[in-house]
Amino acid sequence: MTRNEYLTHLQRYLKHLPAEDYQDAMEHFNEYFDEAGAENEAQVIADLGSPKQAAREILDQLYEKKTKAGTTTTQHTILIVALSILAAPVAFPLALTLLALFLTAILLVFSFLLVLASVWISALAVGLALLLAAFQSFSIGWTSSLLFVGLGLVAIALGALGTQATIILGRKAILALVRLIQEKIIRRNRHEII
Secondary structure, eight states, X not given: OOXXXXXXXXXXXXXXXXXXHHHHXXXXXXXXXXXXXXXXXXXXXXXXXXXXXXXXXXXXXXXXXXXXXXXXXXXXXXXXXHHHHHTOTTHHHHHHHXXXXXXXXXXXXXXXXHHHHHHHHXXXXXXXXXXXXXXXXXXXXXXXXXXXXXXXXXXXXHHHHHHHHHHHHHHHHHHHHHHHHHHHHHHHHHHHHO
């Protein structure tokens, strides 16, 4: 990226500033490039960072200057906040998208666990209903009653085992989710410190 390209990108991010602040910012960057000389343009660009980063720094400095001077108004504050958001046109929607995907994944895991729990609780209920049916059909015939008892006990056993497996799976899923969140936060903090 050349000096002109850098300044052009920077102008796009700062164009909504008040005229005086815009001129001051652009003069500052032009002077910085002039002092460094044409042979050091690449180094100046590397020192300044991307035009988006430089615009954010200017907006932060402007906000601090206005706040310390006591000249900031609600309109200026809103303008500076809006410009800060506009300085990152891709980051904000991308962050919202990633957050939505993360929340969707959490909801899917919990929905799956809820469905499994519902299936096993239904198996327990069916088993109990079959045991009750066995006692009611005992007067009709003991063979059908034994069949209902056997089916009821199998359904209760499957429900109990399935419920236990779902609880274990749920614990592991929650622990994995907590570890994932911790790794993302710790990794982000490590990058911010460096």
